[in-house]
Amino acid sequence: MPATDSQTSTDRIEKRVTLHVPRSRVWRALTTAGEFGAWFGVKLEGAFAEGAAVRGRLTFKGYEHVMLEVLVDRIQPERLFSYRWHPYAIDPRMDYSAEPTTLVEFHLDEAAGGTQLTIIESGFDRLPASRRAEAFRMNEAGWNGQAKKLEQYVIAG
Amino acid sequence: MFAALGDGTRLRLVTRLSDGGPLSIARLSDGTGVTRQAITKHLKALADAGVVRGKRRGRERIWELQTRRLEMASRYLNEVSGQWDAAIGRLRAFLED
Numbered sequence: 001m002p003a004t005d006s007q008t009s010t011d012r013i014e015k016r017v018t019l020h021v022p023r024s025r026v027w028r029a030l031t032t033a034g035e036f037g038a039w040f041g042v043k044l045e046g047a048f049a050e051g052a053a054v055r056g057r058l059t060f061k062g063y064e065h066v067m068l069e070v071l072v073d074r075i076q077p078e079r080l081f082s083y084r085w086h087p088y089a090i091d092p093r094m095d096y097s098a099e100p101t102t103l104v105e106f107h108l109d110e111a112a113g114g115t116q117l118t119i120i121e122s123g124f125d126r127l128p129a130s131r132r133a134e135a136f137r138m139n140e141a142g143w144n145g146q147a148k149k150l151e152q153y154v155i156a157g
Numbered sequence: 158m159f160a161a162l163g164d165g166t167r168l169r170l171v172t173r174l175s176d177g178g179p180l181s182i183a184r185l186s187d188g189t190g191v192t193r194q195a196i197t198k199h200l201k202a203l204a205d206a207g208v209v210r211g212k213r214r215g216r217e218r219i220w221e222l223q224t225r226r227l228e229m230a231s232r233y234l235n236e237v238s239g240q241w242d243a244a245i246g247r248l249r250a251f252l253e254d
Contacts, residue, residue: 010230010234013234013237013238013241015238015241015242015245017245017249019248019249019252019253020252020253021252021253025252026252029248029251029252035251038251039244039247039248039250039251039252040244040247040248041244041247087237088233088236088237088240117245117248119241119245121237121241124233124234124237129207129229129230131233
């Protein structure tokens, strides 16, 4: 599998990857709520539209109680899809609604033999320090392990 | 916290403290060409952000890094970054298989 270019600063995470399918195919996988949910691991209710809030439960085993909410920001066909969310908001006892959100952007470009996808998540500087400590605890609980299992399942299936 | 590090002088202070801390303001301003008053101001900003902590030792105040909090912050970003890697892996499998 080709490596994913990765760039991380204090405020943002940037990933760049080439997918060997046409741009229109990547676009559909990103902006159709059903397809997004299939690879991301969330059962979303509703459709993505600028300004829309789309919610759904995670489908990761052990995390089905977690409700994810995506606030759609911009939809520029086959170029840019962006939304805001609360990163790592996986503790159902916490009310994250008053906290700052991060912005997730998916940029699509032509690439030789496929589509270049750049994912940028920014706004981490504004998150309270307590959130980072909590995320660390949640990691210990094995979220990453679950994600890896799912990846294997999807690849095998 | 991260925003507090987005300044050259502050980053140098953090580097010095991580190499040879804890240090006094006098030692921290040595050879930097920055006044002690300015160093004090930067240290206060870093303390407000939870990056450093000042302790009184005799008549002077010495400064040290809050290593645990810094480590937490960088681990958090690594964690989120790792999740994106996993999500990209799933997206690739979804699209290309």
